[in-house]
Amino acid sequence: MKKRNHRRHKPNSFWLILNLFLLFACVLSIAFLVFTLKDRKISLNNSASSTKISKIQNQKASTTPTNSSKQNTNTDTVEWKKVNETVSVPILMYHAIHNIAPEEAANANLIVDPITFESHIQCLAQEGYYFLTPEEAYRVFTENVLPNGNNKIIWLTFDDSLWDFHDIAYPILKKYKAKATNNVITGTVGNSGNLSLEQMLDMKKHGMSFQDHTVNHPDLSVQSAETQKNEMKESKVYLDQNLNQDTIAIAYPAGRYSDTTLELASNLDYKLGVTTNEGIANINNGLLSLNRVRILPTTTADTLLATIS
Ligand SMILES: [Zn+2]
Known part of the structure; x- marks a missing residue:
C-alpha cells in the first residue's frame, strides 16, 4: 500500500x-x-x-664483527667497551691516490695507485677493521674504549684535500663502507686540483670527515707564534662555518711543529693533532702529537696488515 x-x-x-x-x-x-x-x-x-x-x-652488525660493511655504517649500534690495556690506533697517512704521471716523479712517495689503494681498503674491511671518525678516535684515546670490544680499529687520514680524494679514493671507500678523514688546506679549496666545498659537503653525508691542515701549508715550526696562530685559527673558522661542524683535529703541514705549535693548538681548542712521526698512535704520544703510519706506493696490503697488527 x-x-x-x-x-x-x-x-x-x-x-x-x-x-x-x-x-x-x-x-x-x-x-x-x-x-x-x-x-x-x-x-x-x-x-x-x-x-x-x-x-x-643491527643485530647482524653487532654479532658479526667480520661483516664490516654493516658494522661500519651503523655507528648508532656501536657499544664502546672499556678495556684495561692502553688502546693503540694505527692512523694511516695517505696523500694522493691516482696513477702517477711521468712529471710527478719528484712526489712519487706521496702517490698511491688506485689498485694498490683498493687492495688496502678491501683487506682492512675483510679483516673486520672498524674505521674511526675523528670524534670516535678522540673517544678511543680519552676513554680507552673499543667499538663492540673489537680491537681492530683504524683511522684513515689523507692530507692536502686533493681532487683525487673525491674522484678516486671516495668511490672506493664508499664501496667498502670505510670512513676516512681528509685534512684540508683551506686556502686551496675550490682550486683546480683541490676539493671544492660542494664536494666536501656531499662526501660528509657519506662518512667522510674534513679536518684542518692550515690555510697555506707553511712549516709551522719556523713561523712566528702569530703566523702559526693565524694559520691554525682561520682555517678552523673556515671549516667550522662552511662545513657546519666543530673541527677537532689538525694535521701539521709536513709534520713540522714546535712546542709553541702544540700550545697554540690546545688554546684553539683542537682536541687531536696528527704528525708524521712514524708509528702506531696511543695516548702516550700526547693527543696533539699523535704518530701516523706513512703509506708508500710500494706498501702492499700484506705489509700494511703486518705493520698495524
Ligand atoms: Zn700536507
Missing part, C-alpha cells in the same frame, strides 16, 4: 529521491572509512616490519 502511495503522489517522489541521495551518501562515507582504516593498517604493518628489518640488521 505504501509503495503505491509513494508512486501515486507527486510529493512522495521528492522524498524517494532525497532518501536515495542520503543512502548514496551513507554508502560513500562507509566506503571512505573502510579504505582509510585499511590504508592505516597497511602503513602500520609497514613500519612494524621495517623496524623489524632494521633491528635484524
